[in-house]
Amino acid sequence: MLRIPCPHCGARDEVEFIYRGDATVTRPGPDGDVGAFHDYLYLRRNPRGWQVEWWQHNGGCRTFLKVLRHTVTHEVRAVATATETLEVPGA
Amino acid sequence: MSQRFRLPSGGHVDRSKRLSFTFDGRAYDGHHGDTLAAALLANGVRLVGRSFKYHRPRGIFSAGAEEPNALVELRDGARREPNTRATVAELFDGLAATSQNHRGSLAFDWMAVNGLLAPWLGAGFYYKTFMWPASFWERVYEPMIRKAAGLGRASGLPDPDHYEAAHAHCDVLVVGAGAAGLAAARAAGATGARVILAEQDFLLGGDLLNEPGLEVWRQESIAALEAMPEVTLLPRTTVFGFYDQGVLGAVERVADHLPQPPAHTARQRYWTIRAKEVVLATGAHERIIAFPGNDRPGVMLAGAARTYARRYGVRAGETAALFATQDAAYDAAFALAEAGTRIAAIIDPRGDSAAMQRAREAGFTVKPGCVVTGTVGGNALRGVEIGAVGSGGRGDAVPADVLMVSGGWNPAVHLASMSGSALSWDEALLAFVPGAASQHERSAGACRGVNGIGAAAADGAAAGQAAAVAAGFAAAPAITLPEAPAPDHRPYELWEVKGRGKAFVDIQDDVTANDIRLAHREGYSHIEHAKRYTTHAMGTDQGKVGGLVGAAVLAEAREEPVAKVGLPRFRPYTSPVAWGAIAGGEVGQHFQPVRRTALHGVHEALGAVWMDAGIWKRPAYYPKAGDADAWASVKREARAVRERVGVCDVSTLGKIVVEGPDAATFLDRVYANTFSTLQVGRARYGLMLREDGIVFDDGTTTRLGHDRFFVTTTTAQAGPVMQHLEFHLASAWPDLDVSLASVTDQWAAMSIAGPKAREVVAAVVTGLDVSNEAFPFMAVADCLATGVPARLFRISFSGELAYEIAMPAGYAAQVWRAVLAAGAPHGIEPYGVEALGLLRIEKGHVAGSELNGQTTAQDLGLGRMLKKKGDFIGRVLAQRPGMTDPSRPRLVGLRSVDPARQIRAGCHLIVDGRSQGWISSATQSVVDPGWIGLGLLRDGETHIGSVIVAANPLMGEEVPVKVVSPHGYDAENLRVRA
Structure with missing residues (x-):
């Protein structure tokens, strides 16, 4: 039961959000080949520890947020908007 | 029957309030303050059920939530609830309870023959036996096992009660209201913190309820807590789970102590509690010792017998024996002696102890260095066999109708473990205690091995204060604590007395010590594997009384310490929770919302037959008098469109406004075809791919202005498409200046289709020349419809001349009526989703059944839509060889060779077998x-x-079909452009 502090709406329960996975992968540009798109679409690091993830505040402002979450303890340490950068501790 | 085992005074029952109840149809009396188990014992009822596998007679084993045996069906009819623990079921007037799991009477159960088959019914029996022949599984074995398995019966009727969900936030949550919990709540409450104290029992106090000398402190504590405005007391509330980030789940039994919930009152309330700090004061469960016949009615936990005597004023029997491994259990013998029960013997494997000396001084027969080697009796205990430690074989028998057993105490570490705390082994208590906290929690009192009321209360007060301070409150003056001696809980290490006969480690699941050893021999030596192979600790009690004993037997077989074997992982729920409570209010019509279009009332007035499209209600068709069947209605509506004109509500399509300087660029990237070249005032069919190259959705998109587009999606994918657009705008192209707004609910829309559509539209719309020259196929313009602002689209899904007219949802009904009126001279018919589907299949348009998440643009004959220049989602991965393989299934039209023979969606298409x-x-x-x-x-x-x-093998159908072009109807699109 995560609580995610949405920068627009305030702290909200996870039921208002939709998870959209690793936020550190970026879509290849127009020159990307099949290999680059394959990696973008299918390959994930699946870390044991901190991960920056996309969460959409679906039941609120609908913004896609970057959330720094620990995959073992589920602690949410930081939240940022899409254009901001979140540092992964110890990365 | 009178309550002949009830004491004349003492305890927490109100003898002035007599409650009538029935058990297996016989009438009994009990008192206010009783549990069903206490009232049954007061009436001398010992045999209360039959065991899970061997159908052995079973009695009342405990006095609390850990009960493995006394599971009954409570209430009748739709309120019948199976597998209810009699030891926690609060007695009310008129309660009806029934014993479970027997064929024939409870006293003579035909299924007890399983006991004679026991040598073949050990652990893994099902896995080994019901293997052959394979065809027997579905027809013979499974129905037979299903009939034999399980205990109680569900009512099979809709639950007449309602349940509610509630959320609470607090600074300190205290779980358990024994001495430690009461002290913790008082200490935390004194700081001004918001405190919730949850207790599963209907009375607060835990073991204090067995100590008349400490009643004053108990009542003082409750009064003090009630006087604190920031403290909430939740009796009858079981905290069943500890989740991440300080979230705990609890279920409050609001009305289970009443015959039925009062009007407008929930039966149970499902709490989600967010606590800054948690104090776990969940106490400890006394544990069983595995010895032959340790399940016979009359064998019970020592602490339970003590509770029945002290709290309920009930003697558990006439003659009692105590089998204990530590001093703390001896109070049970004194409590029963005070109640008038004769103490036949105290059997203790130890040589001597302070408690043994006190017992001898009290005149009890103490048998040091001895163990119980077996029990005598049938449906009730008649005697106890006693032998020297390690002697083996059967010992001398001592008559007794109650055998009180205490193998030590297991701290109730369930919630601490669920919170993430690793358990550690306490060598003195021979039990697991919570290790370092991983969340904001601390354990206090017996649940961390601090035993004795005085010590537990002091531990609780310290924990409560520390929790409040951690939550940001200043420490308050100390509270008064009860004074009580701490009995010695350190046991002699005795898990099992080996001998002939079944020695159970899990009474509820009929798991014996031998089953555990069998699991080890057969390779299931990990505690998690042994649990699943034997079903050890998997019942409603989750191994509270025997879980550790099973682990110890496994440890001995593995020749390793118990600490290394460990316990299976604790998971929610610590105690059974009714499905109704979990479902809460989200049942029946509240299971999910219903979405209605702005024209819902109009369709209803026309007698529409409804079809669910996701959560939308859409008219399937509009039956008319004279229609022979549904097909007649559907074909009549479709024929109207092909021959004259029809009108259809298409408001459920997703509608998204895409706006901003980069709107055209954005659409070029999310659609496989191009939109930047689209003229203002024109619509274009668009195809959207997923990044993996599979078709995602289709629809028409209109350019309303240079920087403003109106996107439509299929009904089913409206939400996912919106999310897809939002995600890519945020993640892939945050540099694009584009805004998205869903306007699905704001705009209602209807399609007017058929050769006479133009005449109808011209009569309804003003401010627009709708001639084919001025308003050609794919034109879009603002207009007035019945005087209200509207938007007209010249688009077609049916293959006929057609328009879609959209207007603010509030005006939809008046426009619909105007359309019907204008169309009346032309024979207009409203048509539903079925006719819509018929028309598009005739025309060869794809819809959800073809856009099924497996098809590419090429598969659907839409490959030429993919633009050659510029990036778009799905472009690269759609070029993978497997996606472009020419032999992939491609869209075709089909026609049954015999027009009368039906073909069905889902049929296999068979070529050359x-x-x-x-x-x-x-x-x-x-x-x-x-x-x-x-x-x-x-x-x-x-x-x-x-x-x-x-071919449809399920229905035994094989229908010859001719393969044709999917676009057989008006292939040149002359009708659409007319």
Whole structure:
């Protein structure tokens, strides 16, 4: 039961959000080949520890947020908007 | 029957309030303050159920939530609830309870024959036995096992009660209201913190309820807590789970102590509690010792017998024996002696102890260095066999109708473990205690091995204060604590007395020590494997009384310490929770919302038959007098469109406004085809791919202005498409200046289709020349409809001349009525989703059945839409060889060779005896009567003109079908452009 502090709406329960996975992968540009798109679409690091993830505040402002979450303890340490950068501790 | 085992005074029952109840149809009396188990014992009822596998007679084993045996069905009819623990069921007047799991009477159960078959019914029996022949599984074995398995029966009727969900936030949550919990709540409450104290029992106090000398402190504590405005007391509330980030789940039994919930009152309340700090004061569960016959009615935990005597004023029997491994259990003998029960013997494997000396001084017969080697009796205990430690074999028998057992105490570490705390082994208590906290929690009192009321209260007060301070409150003056000696809980290490006969480690699941050893021999030596192989600790009690004993037997077999074997992982729920409480209010019509279009009332007035499209209600068709059946209605509506004119509510399509300087660029990237070249005032069909190259959605998109587009999606994908657009705008192209707004609910829309559509539209719309020259196919313009602002689209899904008219949702009904009025001279008919589907299949348009998440643009004959220049989602991965393989199933049209023979969606398409595709959509044609469909067929084009077989093995159908072009109707689109 995560609580995610949405920068627009305030702290909200996870039921208002939709998870959209690793936020550190970026879509290849127009020159990307099949290999680059394959990696973008299918390959994930699946870390044991901190991960920056996309969460959409679906039941609120609908913004896609970057959330720094620990995959073992589920602690949410930081939240940022899409254009901001979140540092992964110890990365 | 009178309550002949009830004491004249003492305890927490109100003897002035007599409650009537029945058990297996016989009437008994009890008192207010009783549990069902206490009232049954007061009436001398010992045999209360039959065991899970061997159907052995079983009695009341505990006095609390850990009960493995006394599971009964409570109430009748729709309120009948199986597997209810009699030891926690609060007695009320009129309660009806029934014993479970027997054929024939409870006293003579035919299924007890399983006990004689026991040598073949050990752990893994099902896995080994019901293997052969394979065909027997479904027809013979499974029904037989299902009939024999389980305990109680569900009512099979809708639950007449309602349940509610509640959320709470607090600074300190205290779980358990024994001495430690009361002290913790008082200490935390004194700081001004918001405190919730949850207790599963209906009385607060825990073991204090067994100590008349400490009643003053108990009542003082409750009064003090009630006087604190920031403290909430939740009795009858079981905290069943500890989740991440300080979230705990609890269920409050609001009305289970009443015959039925009062009006407008929930039966149970499901709490989600977010606590800054948690104090776990969940106490400890006394544990069983595995010895032959340790399940016979009359054998019970020592602490339970003590509770029945002290709290309920009930003697558990006439003559009692105590089998204990530590001093703390001896108080049970004194409590029963005070109650008038004769103490036949105290059996203790130890040589001597302070408690043994006190017992001898009290005149009890103490047998040091001895163990119970077996029990005597049938449906009730008649005697106890006693032998020297390690002697083996059967010992001398001592008459007794109650055997009180205490193998030590297991701290109730369930919640601490669920919070993430690793358990550690306490060598003195021979039990697991919580390790370092991983969340904001701390354990206090017996649940961390601090035993004795005085010590537990002091530990609780310290924990409560520390929790409040951690939550940001200043420490308050100390509270008064009860003074009580701490009995010695350190046991002699005795898990099992080996001998002939069944020695149970899990009484509820009929798991014996031998079953555990068998699991080890057969390779299931990990505690988690042994648990699943034997079903050890998997019942409603979750191994509270025997879980550790099973682990110890396994440890001995593995020749390793118990600490290394460990316990299976604790998971929610710590105690059974009714499904109703979990479902809460989200049942029946509240299970999910219903979405209605702005024209819902209009359709209802027309007598529409409804169809669910996701959560939308859409008219399937509008039956008329004279229609022979549903097909007659559907074909009548479709024929109206083909021959004259029809009107259809298309408001459920998703509608998204895309706006901003980069709107055209954005659409070029999310659609496989181009939108930047679209003129203002024109619509274009668009195809959207997923990044993996599979078709995602389709629809028409209109350019309303240079920087403003109006996107429509299919009904089903409206939400996912919106999310897809939002995600890519945020993640892939945050540099694009584009805004998105869903306007699905703001705009209602209807399609007016048929050769006479223009005449109807012209009569309804003003401010717009709708002639073919001024307003050609794919034109879009603002207009007035019945005087209200509207938007007209010249688009078609049916293959006829057609318009879509959209207006603010509030005006939809008046426009619909105007359309029907204007169309009346032309024979207009409203048409529903079925006719819509018929028309598009005839025309060869794809819909959800073809856009099924497996098809590419090429598969659907839309490959040429993919633009050659510029990036778009799905462009690169759609070029993978497997996606462009020419032999992939391709869209074809199908026609049943015999017009009367039905074909169905889902049929295999058989070519040369092999399945080469499937029928995706099927209907009856109105243009060329007979069954037609769309399908996906390998090498589809090469089969056009040939006859293949549509096979439906489930229904035994094989129908010859001719493969045709999917676009057989008006292939040149002359009608659409007319």
